[in-house]
Amino acid sequence: MSTIRHDIVIIGGGVAGLRAALAARDAGAEVGLLSKVHPIRSASVGAQGGMAAAMNNVQDGDEWKAHYEDTLHSGAGLCDADAVEVLCREGPDAVRELDAAGVLFDRFDDGSVAQRPYGGHSKARCCYSGDKTGHSIVHALYWQCVKKGVHIYPEWYVWELIEEKGTVCGCVALEIRDASVHLVQARAVVLATGGIGQLFSVTSNPFASTGDGIGLARAVGARLRDLEMVQFHPTGLYPRGILITEACRGEGGYLINAENKRFMFDYDPRGDLATRDIVSRGIQTEIDAGRGIQGLPCVGLDVRHLGREEIMKKIPQAAQIAREFANIDLATQILPVSPTAHYFMGGIAISLNGEVYQEGSSQQVIPGLFAAGECSCLSVHGANRLGCNSLLDGAVFGKRAGVSAAAFARGSDQISVPDVRTSIVSEEMHRWTRGTRLDISSGQLRARLQQGMTARTGVFREDQGLRKQQVEIQEIRNQMNSIKYLPRKGRAHQAIERKELLHSLVIAHMMVEGARKRTKSVGAHWRIDS
Amino acid sequence: MHRHQKQYAYFPGCNTESISSELDQSMRAIAPLVGIELVDIPEFACCGAGMVREQDAYAEIALCARDFALAERQGLPILTVCSTCQGTMNHALHILKTDPDALAAVNLRMEGSGLVLRDISAVQVIHLLDVLHEDKDSLKELALSPNPLTGLRIAPFYGCRLLRPSSESPSSGLDQTRKFEEIIESLGLLPVNYPGRTKCCGFDIAFVDQKAARALLRERFIEAEGAKADILVTSCPLCHNVLDGMQSQVRSFEEKKFPVLHLPQLIGLALGVDERKLGLNRHVTGWKR
């Protein structure tokens, strides 16, 4: 057991967390960053599309207002207009800051940051670094944090936030290596824990995307919102969930079902080139009707007719993914794909400055607590996130949260917390040891949760299924509580798996509730009984 | 005498022509026995050994290209007896085959000497190890039984550049390759398996970072000892230089000493060639029987 003190503690080491840490550091604060995986391993490294910003380097007349309109349109009426204005106005500066931090954005011949078109954007405003924009940003920000003296704690798992006199003033954290417990005291805490893809069985998100930060915030009375808003990308490699670019269809590939039929023409005159949400629903309908290929909940992506040369020229990355992760040769074989849980629009309700609202309020904030990135919700993404806006969200609002947290810290005293608060960990683990069952594991229960969520809270939702899922979630929770925990020396992965599942169950329950209450379809939320 | 004689443009390499001349001597002694006719090309220059590359990457490609053109002029494949020459030439071949600009520029340089590389895809650079392996069945017939190596536990040392990087090496199978072991078996002899077989001897840093080089080298002997080897055999004179020449620097007086043979010496001994013709007397870590 040890006690650590920092002015600001950031929880989560992806784009939003790292950007917040840097901003807080630049503002003169002393910063600690805790992440349950090494920051370099964060989900943000997988972000490929790019980062949208109205820089008008293509000189097609782009300006922040156009970006704003596109974002609002995609969000289908659920975006907070002020938040979107901030996002779009501050976009160009966010790109410049990242560039100065070392991100290797591709460039035009005139030396300006290159921008390319992207689905849903009326102008070519997507800045990128090859197909590795997220990777480039995370690496650059991480080493900047190291350079500037951010104290980084990789593989530290936050067990609980600490609240004293209504103010969040730190957290209790577990070092994963040996389950040792630490009291981390701070004047301000920023949550940047990412998304919730692991609530679903097919997701592009890594194993860490279990929504822990959202659960932590909930536990101290934070308001959560838009939890039913989950973006499913239509073509994820089945079953691994890895994104397969829509360029496969753009270049002439098509989706087929078990009957070898190009089924998309049944759903839309544009066939395979219909918009993402329509394609997702088309695929899901085929799967639900039992027409998935090979008896599996997936359809086939067929690009064989393009020929090997075209494939290697136009969609080399998809070919590489198929080869590397499915042992499939796109020139001769069909690729199994299904909708994959990709991005979480909902999350912890925050203000424009990253302050976390109290439950039931859109005014009162929880002093000392901030959030940014995918775990938060302003909402800039509304009911459906516009492509290339998530890296932007993390950069813009990560910075704002860092700045706000630093300002808050400057104006507040460190609240002292007795060491004994760390006993919550051993207390909880002790409760777990009183379980009775050893025949099931939290891993198995996680799989069960994922199956249910995918089936009943996935692309399609309807009241009966959602009610059933609520019951299912409760059953899983009961089973969870009955598992006997066996304490052991060494890595705490089993304890953490259990804690992650508990957070996921909380979020799942609220997600299903939200989906039930929202009886009308909007954006990514589709009610077949509306 | 071997049934078929195949001609090769013999590329001994700089080290083989000076310090490790016993490699050259033994190579010439066994060549006719295993169907190799060595054609000497006095214009052959150093391959660059990966060293010239670090001064001037382009110059090293040009050096190799010159050697390729010289062999091409005679319509012969190049035979190497040094893993480093092989690896260096593999790299040059790879660049020249994949970068048409490099090929064109190199030909431009060579114009002055009347050399031109016409068909890069036809250039062949093969190491003795691969030549012998292709014909290992003949070795079975040619090997004497018993011979001075019968019953000895033999540890083959490939030399890293022969195998890596595999994207440039025609020697397939890489770390799982058993070509050397199979040659030894074909001679009716006993190869041993030990981790050091495809590892580094440290030659390239032997005079640059002596501490690291010696630590590396010492590991090789510890591994060989762990496999109860009696002798080592190398396919690279640079490896031989340190395994043989610097062995006493990394082994204490009481520790087991390993005689180190060059690949052609192994062949020669197994085929009954007079030991005096194999240059064994030039080894630092003595070959005694």
Added chain:
Amino acid sequence: MSTTITLVIRRQKPGDSGSFFMEHQVEADGKTVLDALKEMRDTVDPSLAFRAQCKSGICGSCALRVNGSARLACSTFLSAVQIEGRVVLEPLLNFAVEEDLVVQDRPFWKAIEAIKPWLWSDKGYEHEAVVPPQVKNGTDCILCAACYSECEVQAVKPSGYTGPAGFVQAHRFVADKRDHGGKERLKLLETEGLWSCAHSYNCSEVCPKDIDIGGAIADLRSQALAAGLGRNAGGRHVAWFTRGVRRNGKMNEFWTLAGTRGWRIIFDLPTGLAMAIRGKIPWPWGKKAKSSREVRRYFRSKNQ
């Protein structure tokens, strides 16, 4: 028809002095090493410790040794790597084992940090930097440490050696026109083992992103020499070797050795004498390649 393979996993629990092997039969079809590890954890032994995250080869978490060579678990199919029906999983080399397949990776992060892998620039971001399109060297690197595991020099040089991934990062920044590190960076590399690489190419061999690590190191050395940073054993070694080739078309062992070692050559006398007794004397007047004068022309040309 499905194939069964034997999965063998090296286990080591904290506090244990040694390791043991766990064996289990696994259906191999369509499964990656990561699939198998998760299966083992879910169905056989929940205490099995390993790292994994993105399952898509971009985060670098899951590097481990598979049948003796470092690879990513998430992109390695059991059927492709099995040897005689066996797949042996072990933690990365050159690290202390923390538990089972998890290694204590702090030394790796420290080794990379040593070469300061961030943009050396005082420029703020008030104005957008104008930079022509750049070659991106080694930006595919996911810092998985597979190269660090397999580097033989890393094994004998735990400090003062940034390692293959470190060189890749340095190479990336040296090429970045926004970076003003230049000669300073190359100087820093000198103290971090730039000249200690032994060209064993294990790094390039195992890199899951196919980065030409050996090429990056060769290029860095080349740049160091061009920047006048050759006054060390490694730099002199290259310079003297090249001098010999340029002159006579053949390298000259005597001058290469003398030039590299300088006065320290007296320490090499024991080796030298032992070799001389056997007749292995590198004469100062080396061999000459026929018509080698042409070769000199190759050196006047610039690098492409």
